[in-house]
Amino acid sequence: EAEVAQSPRYKITEKSQAVAFWCDPISGHATLYWYRQILGQGPELLVQFQDESVVDDSQLPKDRFSAERLKGVDSTLKIQPAELGDSAMYLCASTGNTGELFFGEGSRLTVL
């Protein structure tokens, strides 16, 4: 069964360091999402891509976060510099023609 792949699963870093997360969506899925989920809360959308174009990044803290999907397939989310408040689960999801979102296992970030 096709899955959304994410790496790394776990990342521990010190504040002010740079960190990057990678996502490979289900093959053929044009829409890709990055969500942030703080412990005890629901996921919040950071950025949405349609192919290689950003559709919605209104909630992305652009002073330190960046996201790209250069070839319209896999995507990278970067944080530089990381802050204590960035500790969270970063979830990637993709969707095809059905509109159903398929989520990856997530990347859990701990900033010390």
Added chain:
Amino acid sequence: AQSVTQLGSHVSVSEGALVLLRCNYSSSVPPYLFWYVQYPNQGLQLLLKYTSAATLVKGINGFEAEFKKSETSFHLTKPSAHMSDAAEYFCAARRGGKLIFGQGTELSVKP
């Protein structure tokens, strides 16, 4: 703006008892509605979805949800809880291409 409210951040039931997790949405136009389940340190798995075809929606693992427009609700139920149902449950609404989640309800199942 679209919002989703889950009543009760934590629900505890005994094994074999009815599970009821509450979700209300705010919208004048009913959105597509979803319930997801999340096990510790894992991603979200779709339980069921409402897309206006039928008000009673059956999902996986014996869960179902009923869409009630008059109450703007989409509560999740399961007749008999199992230990393996212990997890975090999220209600979500979709308008356009964006999925908006509620705060989540943690379900505990006691033996």
